[in-house]
Each structure stands twice: as C-alpha cells, then as structure tokens.
Amino acid sequence: MISRENLRPAHAVRRGLLACASLLALSLAQANAQPSTSNRTGNNPDQPSAGERGQYVGKGADNAAGTPGPREASDQGSNDLVARGRYLATVGDCVACHTVDPGKPFAGGLYMNTPFGQIPTPNITPDKETGIGNWTDDQFYRAFHEGVDDQGHNLYPAFPYLWFTHVTKDDVLAIKAYLFSLTPIHQPNKPLHLVFPFNIRAALGPWNALYFHPGTFKPDTSKSAEWNRGAYLAEGLGHCSDCHTPKNVAMAPIRQEAYAGGEIDHWYAPNLTSDMKEGLGAWSVNDIVQYLKTGQARGKTVAIGPMSQTIHDSTSHLSDQDLHAIAVYLKSLPAHENYKLDHTATAAVAEGGQQVYASYCAQCHGDNGQGMTGAVPALASNGAVTAKGPQDVIRAVLGGLAAQSTFSPMPGFATVLSPDQIAAVANYVRTAWGNGAPANATGAMVSELAPQTRTMMAGTLNDKCTKLGNDKLDQAIEGESIQSLLHATHDVNMINQITKMVDELKKTDPQAQQSQIINALTAGYCPIVVADRRIPPEEKAPRLDQFSELVYTQISDHGKK
Numbered sequence: 001m002i003s004r005e006n007l008r009p010a011h012a013v014r015r016g017l018l019a020c021a022s023l024l025a026l027s028l029a030q031a032n033a034q035p036s037t038s039n040r041t042g043n044n045p046d047q048p049s050a051g052e053r054g055q056y057v058g059k060g061a062d063n064a065a066g067t068p069g070p071r072e073a074s075d076q077g078s079n080d081l082v083a084r085g086r087y088l089a090t091v092g093d094c095v096a097c098h099t100v101d102p103g104k105p106f107a108g109g110l111y112m113n114t115p116f117g118q119i120p121t122p123n124i125t126p127d128k129e130t131g132i133g134n135w136t137d138d139q140f141y142r143a144f145h146e147g148v149d150d151q152g153h154n155l156y157p158a159f160p161y162l163w164f165t166h167v168t169k170d171d172v173l174a175i176k177a178y179l180f181s182l183t184p185i186h187q188p189n190k191p192l193h194l195v196f197p198f199n200i201r202a203a204l205g206p207w208n209a210l211y212f213h214p215g216t217f218k219p220d221t222s223k224s225a226e227w228n229r230g231a232y233l234a235e236g237l238g239h240c241s242d243c244h245t246p247k248n249v250a251m252a253p254i255r256q257e258a259y260a261g262g263e264i265d266h267w268y269a270p271n272l273t274s275d276m277k278e279g280l281g282a283w284s285v286n287d288i289v290q291y292l293k294t295g296q297a298r299g300k301t302v303a304i305g306p307m308s309q310t311i312h313d314s315t316s317h318l319s320d321q322d323l324h325a326i327a328v329y330l331k332s333l334p335a336h337e338n339y340k341l342d343h344t345a346t347a348a349v350a351e352g353g354q355q356v357y358a359s360y361c362a363q364c365h366g367d368n369g370q371g372m373t374g375a376v377p378a379l380a381s382n383g384a385v386t387a388k389g390p391q392d393v394i395r396a397v398l399g400g401l402a403a404q405s406t407f408s409p410m411p412g413f414a415t416v417l418s419p420d421q422i423a424a425v426a427n428y429v430r431t432a433w434g435n436g437a438p439a440n441a442t443g444a445m446v447s448e449l450a451p452q453t454r455t456m457m458a459g460t461l462n463d464k465c466t467k468l469g470n471d472k473l474d475q476a477i478e479g480e481s482i483q484s485l486l487h488a489t490h491d492v493n494m495i496n497q498i499t500k501m502v503d504e505l506k507k508t509d510p511q512a513q514q515s516q517i518i519n520a521l522t523a524g525y526c527p528i529v530v531a532d533r534r535i536p537p538e539e540k541a542p543r544l545d546q547f548s549e550l551v552y553t554q555i556s557d558h559g560k561k
Helices: 014-028 081-091 139-148 169-180 202-211 225-235 284-294 304-315 321-331 343-361 391-399 419-434 443-452 473-480 478-488 493-510 516-533 537-555
Strands: 109-115 117-120 262-263 267-269
Touching: 081 169, 081 262, 109 419, 225 321, 262 284, 267 304, 284 304, 284 321, 343 419, 391 419, 391 443, 419 443, 473 493, 473 516, 478 493, 478 516, 493 516, 493 537, 516 537
Parallel strands: none
Antiparallel strands: 109 117, 262 267
C-alpha cells in the first residue's frame, strides 16, 4: 500500500536538465534517505537497490487551533532527545537506505538504481572522517530543509528533501542527536555512478527552482489536530507521496495527481486516494492502521515489494496514535480515478490466462480468487491486483513471496512459466471476478521485470539466499544444532527434521512470529540446496518451495486444521 515515489511537469529547462532531474528523482523512487556527505568513494555497482520520518513529539498536548502540538513518542516513553530522535528516524525509515551490512547500521553504501546510473547512500554515523561527525546543527537542518550538504552542494533527491523540508527544526535536530549517539563507523562513501550529464550537480539548481518548494509544515486550522498530525507525518518524514505519486518527464512529482499511484524500482505503488476501485475508498481507518502495523488488511491485501520492508522497518514500530492519525489523513484525500472499469476485458483475456490460473494458482487462491482466510490472500478486490500498473502481480508470479504474518509463502514461477503465460495470467486475475483493471501486462514487460526479480523462490538461487528472520533466529540458524539438522534434511525425513527445528527455534525466541520462523528456516536451507550437486538445477527451487510450504504446514494453525 504505501511506498515512495512521484513527481511533476514544467517546461523551460530543456532536455539535459530534465533528464538530470529524471535521474535524481527516479532514485528516490524506492528510497527514504538521510543527509549525504560531500565526499563519495568506494565501489559496488552490482549491489541491489533499496528495497528497504520528525514529527511533533516531545512535550505538551494538541492546541485548540487544530495544530498538532508536540508530544512524547509513545513507544519511547520519555522526553529524552536521543530516544525521541530514534523514533523519528524510524518514522523516516532512515535505516533502510543507509544500511547494507546489518552489522554496520547507518554506515551507507547502498546503491540506488536509476535509468542513468547508481547513486550511493552516504555514511550517516558520527564518524568524523567518513560520516557526519563534523556536521553542525545548521548544516544538518539545511540538508533536510534545503537539500544541500555540509559544503553547500546540492543533494540528489534520492534523499527525499522535497518532503523532509516540511519537518520542524526541533525534530530534525532530535534525529541528529540520535545519529550522533551511535557508534561511529569508519566506512568511506562510495562513488557516484552516473553518466554525463546526470553526474553534474550544478544542474540540480534549476531543477530545484522548478520543482522544490522549501518550507516547514503549516497546520490547517480548519482541520482537527489528529488530521494535522497525520498530514505532518505523511507529508514530512513519512514521505508517502514520494512513491505513491506519478512523475513527469523530469521525474518530478505531478502534484495534481498526488497519491494517485506511481512506479518505484520496478514495482507499482498503489493509489492511496479515496478511489473505490484501486484506492482506499473501501478501506476504513482501522483497515489502514492494521495494514501499516501488520502488513495486511483482512479481506483487502497484503504488503509486497518495498512496502513490505517499509512496514517491517518503520510503520510497524509507530504508535497506534500516530498510525491512526496517518490513516485519518489518507482517508481525507479526494478520489483520483486512473481508469474506468472494463468488465468486457475478461472474455478477451480469459482464454489465455484462465488455463494458466487453473493449473498453477486456483488450488491456493480459489476458483473465484477468494483465497483462504488468514492463509492465502484473496485476488478478487485486492488493491495490489486492481492497481493501474500490473508490475506487482507480475513480480509476485515471477519471484514468489516470503511468508508474512499468518500467510503462507508463495512459490515463484520464473522458471516454470513463459513470459507470455505470466502476462496472460496477470491479465486474467486483473480482469476476472469483477476486478475490471486494465489488461496491460505483456510478455515484453515480464521479460524486463524478470532480471529485477531474483529471489530464492523464483529459481534464481545462486545469489539470493538472504536472511529473512530476525537477529535471534538468524543466529540460531547459524548454530551447530540447526545447521546439523538442515544438512541432514532430505525428502524422506523432511517433516521430522522441520518439526525438530521449529521446536528449537520456538524455544530460542518464544516471541517470534510464525512467518519469521518460516522465512528464517527457508533462508537457512537455501545455501544447502544451492550447494547440493545431487539436486538437478531445475529441481532446486521446487525443493526449496516444498521445504518452505512444509514448514508453514507444521507451524501454522491453518496447517493443523
């Protein structure tokens, strides 16, 4: 549901500038960042892009004018500046963009992909040589408010200063206090990999003149304090419309279409307006709160792609009060219709896609796309399915999905179905059961998205055996006990081995969610499957899929019924 990317039009700068702008904002498509330092060194062009916001917190209460007054970050429980800054940095999801190595949080080094090259995120630990240890309060605030670094150089909008400019100075300095409380990490910044002329920072000046409007958030006194609170969070550190707004040719947000949906790093960030087809019109405030807290809204959708990471790293840690305020603000957005319902499209695409669906999808998602409550998401009336763009459906079919909340993992079909078959089934589910979305998926689009969708479940196991649990579980998986069980797991004893491992992991972390255990074990088994020469290459992904599904069956309440 929420992600980040968007922008808007205007003539006058000619192609070089527009293209430059293009590059900048396209990188912000997937990112939420923190201030950049001026020097950049190092290299890692093969690294994946981010796939992974202050507010009025602190003292006092809401004032009578409807302005959100400062108050404590409820999950911190104190007025401590560092604790407050930690909460605000969580709202901004700063860690997602500024961390490559989990052992070096905020040390930067993540390359953000753009059509014109890669932009590295900087080290924002308080290291004085490679981080921001020498930055003054004013320099740090200028980065947020004006989009310039400590040397006065323009920052690329991969750092979303178009939204961060709305954050109050007190909140910005609380974030700085938190970052400066961290252990300094000496890690030089990596070089910019942009082709000419997009590597010329001077071109950002005219782009900013056209599309950047600096200014701290000003409350609307005609609205409630809660609405203003939600607007401040969503329009500032949360930078929700960054991903959920379309861009113009200069990759600047199209303001008149704010929150109407946009593309982000080869995913589609859905419409968040009150549109009844693909937006939040049929959602309640509580539906939105549940989604931001857990990654699912029952009977509506589950989070996938960048939004899944945003929920994991950011929104799931926000106070219920703040989530409710954001939901109230989003529900107030006027409807923006991206397309007209086309119920006649079903017959046109049914012949090609319906058979694929019946063979590969219906067993879990149901003949009528109804899914299984709490286990398999419904596809009928699912916002991710009915969005203007088909990218999310295509990528889910290509790469599968990890377990989430109580929902089972989904296998990927990148090595099973052809691009044309995937396009056909995507169009079928988007038009069937009254969904009425555009049948706009093509085989060429699938082929373009396939290289961007390299996952364990997609059959591309060679480079994506990623940790997906939590720190406790990941450490336990690497321990001798679980490793010996994993290496001794074969077809004939898989269920018994899984039962032993699940029991041990539950003892290790009694608070772990079932999805965390499923994903941790799947990630732990992945390198073993990859290295096992007895398993033919074409059987490696199905073996991992089988393992993951069995873990789900053993651990879930649904699987025990």
